Amino acid sequence: MQFLAYIIIYPFLWMISILPFKVLYFISDILYIFLFKIFGYRKKTVKENLKLVFPNKSHAEIQAITSAFYHHLCDMILETIKSMTISEAEMNKRFKFTNIDVINTLGEKHKSIVLMCAHYASWEWIFIMQKHVKHKGYGIYKRLANKYFDRLVKRIRARYNTYLITTKETIPTLIQSKKDGELSISGFASDQSPKAHKAFHWTEFMGIKVPVYTGAEMLAKKLDMAVVFFNVEKVKRGHYQxxxxxxxxxxxxxxxYTITEAFLKLVEKQIYDDPRYYLWTHKRWKHRDKVPKAFQ
Known part of the structure; x- marks a missing residue:
């Protein structure tokens, strides 16, 4: 069944991916109508999250952010599909780095890097960074249930010399990388919610105490890797900085945990500066009422 789903869906994805951006965003606008206006995909979760972290915003302000978020979400979906066939030149034109020298300077010091990222603006096109640095890129991800689509995602990332590894593979892979004297940069999206009973640390995020992922910090300490925050801004539709x-x-x-907390403060600033581009569909604050006594 997995292979059948793949051979049915893949051709449609490929055909969408070769469309010019003008057509792509026209499709995104149509998708927005279905996703937001008709089906209301996770709309309740989005509004609950926004009201929770922005209690002083009016109903009209929450509505405006919600609508803008869904427009951006639809763009992200189509941009992800576009990743299948987009050229390197086009990617470089649309995803720019203001200070790549920060990474290269660390490389000159032979420092491997833990790159801490958030689900903000665009995290799908970050992989073009590998064309500008000497570090070998690793992306920590959750394996897809369909093994054929999982291979597809890995193949797309490998176009820019980034290798996807699961959470379980991360520690042994990076330990071996260090033993081999390899210069590596490993991307962690550390802003989502871990399981409450497995959390080592709870802290305030957007003013609400929640469990937080600490794996990136712990790994950086274990392997003596520099920790860098990856800040993304949406300049205009289809263009990021x-x-x-x-x-x-x-x-x-x-x-x-102080490094993790410093990271979360930087993510908060992104969100407060422009909340439209954060991933509001996830129940990030779902464990807020389960704070263990040790962390209260």
Whole structure:
């Protein structure tokens, strides 16, 4: 059944991916009508999240952010499909880096990097970065249930010399990478919600205490990797600008969880500056009423 689904769906995805951007965004506008106006995909979750973290915003303001978010979400879906066939030149034109020298300077110091990212603006086109740096790129991801689509995603990422590894593969892969003297950069999207009973740390995110992922920080300390924050802005439709901010080159010097909290503060700033481009469909604050006594 997995293969059948793949051979039925893949041709449609490929045909969409070769369309020019003007047509692509026309399809996105139609998708917005269905996703937001007709089906209301996760609309309740989106509005609950926005009301929770922006209690002082009016109903009209929440409505405006919600609508703009769904427009952006539909663009992201189509841009992800476009990744299948987009040229390197086109990608470089649409996803620019303001200070790639931050990464290359760390490379000159032979520092491998933990790149901490959020589900903000565009995280799908980050992989073009590998064409501008000497580090070998690893992306930590959750394996897709359909093994054929999983292979497709890996193949798309590999176009720009990025290798996807699962959470379970991360530690042994990066330990071996260090033993081999490899210069690596590993991307972690660390802003979503871990299972409450497995969380090592709880802290405030957007003013609400929640469990947080700490794996990126712990790995950076274990392997003495620099920690860099990846900030993305949406300049206009289909165009993004990324800026790197070094959190620390010496993670072992920091008390546990302070690096994670510094990362979350930077994510908060992104969201407060422009909430339209954060991924509001996930129940990020679902464990807020389950704070263990040790963390209260």
């Amino acid at each position: 990324a800026t790197f901010k070094t959190i620390t080159e010496t993670p072992k010097d920091y008390p546990d």
